[in-house]
């Protein structure tokens with residue numbers, strides 16, 4: 297009886313250990329994150345709350361925005377004008393240059409109300 301209990305405890309510890317290793321050991325973001333660069337003026341996160349954060353962002357024409365999906369679900373970065381439209385899987389990034397001044401509205405096709413704006417000077 298006592299031996300059985302010991303085996304059971306050992307088994308439970310093994311299961312817990314494997315579970316923790318599986319959770320920590322597998323990389324969920326194989327892409328390099330967005331980085332500020334001479335051509336990247338703004339970094340926007342697609343969040344688990346289904347928002348683009350921050351928004352609006354203001355950049356200089358000729359430069360770009362880098363979006364990063366910080367959520368665990370698929371988001372899209374889709375220009376209202378149709379100029380760009382990309383799936384952004386969890387952990388992935390998307391960079392887009394804006395050569396001309398203007399105000400550019402975009403949204404996520406999956407989550408209603410998930411919208412953002414890029415203001416280009």
Ligand SMILES: [Cu+2]
Pocket residue numbers: 346370371372404405406407410
């Ligand atoms: Cu979304």
